Amino acid sequence: MQKVKPALLRGFDQEYLPQDQLQFNRLIDIIRRNFELYGFLPIETPSAERREVLTSKGGVEKEIYALTRLAEADDDEAATKGALRFDLTVPLARYVAMRERELAFPFRRYQIQRVWRGETPQANKGRFREFYQCDIDIIGREKLSYLAEAEIPSVIYSVFREMAIGEFRIRINNRKVLRGILQEFGVPDDKAAAVLRTLDKAEKEDAGKLRGDLEREGVAAAGKLLDLITTRRTTDETLNTLSFLKGEIGKAGLEELRNIVVAIRQFGVPDTAFAVDLGVVRGLDYYTGTIYETTLTAHPDIGSICSGGRYDDLASYFTETQLPGVGISIGLTRLFFQLREAGVVSAAGSSVDVLVALLDDASLDQALAISPRLRGAGLNVETQLEPRKLARQLQYADRAGIRFVVMRGEDEASRGVLSIKDLHRGEQQEVPEAGLIEALRAMHGQPSQAVAEQA
Amino acid sequence: MQKVKPALLRGFDQEYLPQDQLQFNRLIDIIRRNFELYGFLPIETPSAERREVLTSKGGVEKEIYALTRLAEADDDEAATKGALRFDLTVPLARYVAMRERELAFPFRRYQIQRVWRGETPQANKGRFREFYQCDIDIIGREKLSYLAEAEIPSVIYSVFREMAIGEFRIRINNRKVLRGILQEFGVPDDKAAAVLRTLDKAEKEDAGKLRGDLEREGVAAAGKLLDLITTRRTTDETLNTLSFLKGEIGKAGLEELRNIVVAIRQFGVPDTAFAVDLGVVRGLDYYTGTIYETTLTAHPDIGSICSGGRYDDLASYFTETQLPGVGISIGLTRLFFQLREAGVVSAAGSSVDVLVALLDDASLDQALAISPRLRGAGLNVETQLEPRKLARQLQYADRAGIRFVVMRGEDEASRGVLSIKDLHRGEQQEVPEAGLIEALRAMHGQPSQAVAEQA
Numbered sequence: 001m002q003k004v005k006p007a008l009l010r011g012f013d014q015e016y017l018p019q020d021q022l023q024f025n026r027l028i029d030i031i032r033r034n035f036e037l038y039g040f041l042p043i044e045t046p047s048a049e050r051r052e053v054l055t056s057k058g059g060v061e062k063e064i065y066a067l068t069r070l071a072e073a074d075d076d077e078a079a080t081k082g083a084l085r086f087d088l089t090v091p092l093a094r095y096v097a098m099r100e101r102e103l104a105f106p107f108r109r110y111q112i113q114r115v116w117r118g119e120t121p122q123a124n125k126g127r128f129r130e131f132y133q134c135d136i137d138i139i140g141r142e143k144l145s146y147l148a149e150a151e152i153p154s155v156i157y158s159v160f161r162e163m164a165i166g167e168f169r170i171r172i173n174n175r176k177v178l179r180g181i182l183q184e185f186g187v188p189d190d191k192a193a194a195v196l197r198t199l200d201k202a203e204k205e206d207a208g209k210l211r212g213d214l215e216r217e218g219v220a221a222a223g224k225l226l227d228l229i230t231t232r233r234t235t236d237e238t239l240n241t242l243s244f245l246k247g248e249i250g251k252a253g254l255e256e257l258r259n260i261v262v263a264i265r266q267f268g269v270p271d272t273a274f275a276v277d278l279g280v281v282r283g284l285d286y287y288t289g290t291i292y293e294t295t296l297t298a299h300p301d302i303g304s305i306c307s308g309g310r311y312d313d314l315a316s317y318f319t320e321t322q323l324p325g326v327g328i329s330i331g332l333t334r335l336f337f338q339l340r341e342a343g344v345v346s347a348a349g350s351s352v353d354v355l356v357a358l359l360d361d362a363s364l365d366q367a368l369a370i371s372p373r374l375r376g377a378g379l380n381v382e383t384q385l386e387p388r389k390l391a392r393q394l395q396y397a398d399r400a401g402i403r404f405v406v407m408r409g410e411d412e413a414s415r416g417v418l419s420i421k422d423l424h425r426g427e428q429q430e431v432p433e434a435g436l437i438e439a440l441r442a443m444h445g446q447p448s449q450a451v452a453e454q455a
Numbered sequence: 456m457q458k459v460k461p462a463l464l465r466g467f468d469q470e471y472l473p474q475d476q477l478q479f480n481r482l483i484d485i486i487r488r489n490f491e492l493y494g495f496l497p498i499e500t501p502s503a504e505r506r507e508v509l510t511s512k513g514g515v516e517k518e519i520y521a522l523t524r525l526a527e528a529d530d531d532e533a534a535t536k537g538a539l540r541f542d543l544t545v546p547l548a549r550y551v552a553m554r555e556r557e558l559a560f561p562f563r564r565y566q567i568q569r570v571w572r573g574e575t576p577q578a579n580k581g582r583f584r585e586f587y588q589c590d591i592d593i594i595g596r597e598k599l600s601y602l603a604e605a606e607i608p609s610v611i612y613s614v615f616r617e618m619a620i621g622e623f624r625i626r627i628n629n630r631k632v633l634r635g636i637l638q639e640f641g642v643p644d645d646k647a648a649a650v651l652r653t654l655d656k657a658e659k660e661d662a663g664k665l666r667g668d669l670e671r672e673g674v675a676a677a678g679k680l681l682d683l684i685t686t687r688r689t690t691d692e693t694l695n696t697l698s699f700l701k702g703e704i705g706k707a708g709l710e711e712l713r714n715i716v717v718a719i720r721q722f723g724v725p726d727t728a729f730a731v732d733l734g735v736v737r738g739l740d741y742y743t744g745t746i747y748e749t750t751l752t753a754h755p756d757i758g759s760i761c762s763g764g765r766y767d768d769l770a771s772y773f774t775e776t777q778l779p780g781v782g783i784s785i786g787l788t789r790l791f792f793q794l795r796e797a798g799v800v801s802a803a804g805s806s807v808d809v810l811v812a813l814l815d816d817a818s819l820d821q822a823l824a825i826s827p828r829l830r831g832a833g834l835n836v837e838t839q840l841e842p843r844k845l846a847r848q849l850q851y852a853d854r855a856g857i858r859f860v861v862m863r864g865e866d867e868a869s870r871g872v873l874s875i876k877d878l879h880r881g882e883q884q885e886v887p888e889a890g891l892i893e894a895l896r897a898m899h900g901q902p903s904q905a906v907a908e909q910a
Contacts, residue, residue: 009532078465263819
């Protein structure tokens, strides 16, 4: 038979072996559990939306995947009017506008789903065309307390602390403060967006080039502006530095920022894990208050692993109701890729705790009686279904990353015992039948590596 | 501003309010937990595959959604060569063929993801264009024990028992037995597929019409065949009935079926939950051994909620290696839709256990100190961020389905106590600060409804 080459599409290629998928799923579980701990509610939205919904806020059309049919078909809206979402924010806006009357506000939602973007894939940067986003947003109706902006870092803190991926810092800034700074530096309003985009590159590009760009954009004291933005200070030093802001918007922003810093501390985030950082700019016009980026201290090259901000109106394209909100997003596919590259996470052990060996057909009944007992105790169990030489069954378990193998041969059966092999420690012990669960629990509690003498 | 109507695409419209999403997620969790209990490992595959991968096994082209770009773009494989998967079996075949050397066989995988099919949506039948499938398969290399076919019903039994959706029956049959039956009835091999498709409708269509169809397809004793297929018997009666099979394939099938019935019982599935049923036919040629359908006793109209079977070669289009397997699939979006229609599942309570009220700005610090304590005890907590009248906060909690509201006003603070309101029981009690967690746990253990006199 003519074979088809089993291959993946470029950019649609983040597919894992089970042991990596398990590790990925553990990160998802941590994210989900923490989002729920902080009172966020789950939603999922369809993968495809109406095209005019996706382009309403100015989605980049050439990066949007539209749907069609492989062969012509009648009357399919999706194939003529549908396209895949490129983020979770536009679907959220559509969702809230559609269901305004059924939702309780402030609406705290989390959403963990895939999105699709036709950008150029860059595997070395963890940039793919299909990837997971994990978003939380708090949406108010007509108004939303600044405390929502202060609560977000406590959720992020809780997530990344549990992930145990090393020291991280949630860096915050305020769009009004940035606008105030630009005013003090004499940047006219119509140049502000361009200047902000230039400043957004301050961490990556050469200072001389940046200075030239800023001067061309009409910033008189470009060097001084760059200094202000890039100098590292403590949060309180930064707040003091900003007292030079005299314009209305700058003063309002500084006041907001001060209050939010007080509240972030009240929410229990230590100063080691967050900082006001004027270098956080965020390109999007969308944001109007606090903006967030999160970096790993040991891996600044990875860039921001969790970003977002406060916005004034989520769904202005869909409804007259003003819906101010604040949210952040974790790009988990990219993060996972980069954490693996950096050696911060590695493949998990198997989710299977125990393999019950099958030594011969005659002992099937006995093998099958063991598995339900173990499952009843909450252990994940694979029953070997092919009687094979014990050595091959142990090899299979080892290869699959299963730690324990439980065996009951004729000899063991005649004496009312079972054997448990711990493949991580290379040890084996016999236990009375009635003591199986207890023995496994005790062995499970032991470290995976036996001390050198025993190995 | 010109508004865009917030609406969904037809068939891409199974989107839930949070309380329904929570219920849906609980079903997913049950499925996943049971799949893992039985030693299945997770994988996910990209949403889009190469078109030739999807059409290799004869996917229906006009039902496949291909990808394109909303506006033209350079060099994007996905937009010229990609399409969305229509099931999880073809991606599994491609996955196993690609990673044959890295996987341990028998490979037991589970996969819970969305698929897309351009069929005509029929909401009343729970048929949508985007829906979840939850699949398990056991794939052998070169060979696979019949015990794998016997183990599958024990997994299904475990899943649906935990879902508590009423009495169900896993109905099994065997393709070789069906072929043997057709031989006994003189159906030539080239008519077998057509006759099976007709028999597959036996539960839905008029007996007279079916009989006519079968006669046209060359079945001489059509009435007798229909009788054989549709008569209800116990498993052992059916096995006895089949002793009339004399041909090689029929006898081999009967032997398989007998062995598998013995093993299903060994795997712990009671006769109340499974039955050999000759009316299970399954349209696909693909299956070669045991085939499964599962029906809810109280809701036969819902049809099969979980189907699958044994096949001889998973990935013949991609690799020379023979990969026999057995698998089943739960179409969860449809099942959830129909269970809700039938009133078998209803919206869940909120995932938020406790709302911590904020009575005034001055008590913010106190309110914020309560939440982490509760989260530390594993409770999901929303902190109210807007000081509002207590009545409005209680109304918000009630509307959001949150059962407990914890309050500490000035008066309570001065006396070192907290108040807990149980909205489900309409009761309120004061507890000393140190006893908060304990009191909540005790109240949580009480039934949701207070007795009538107290309500």
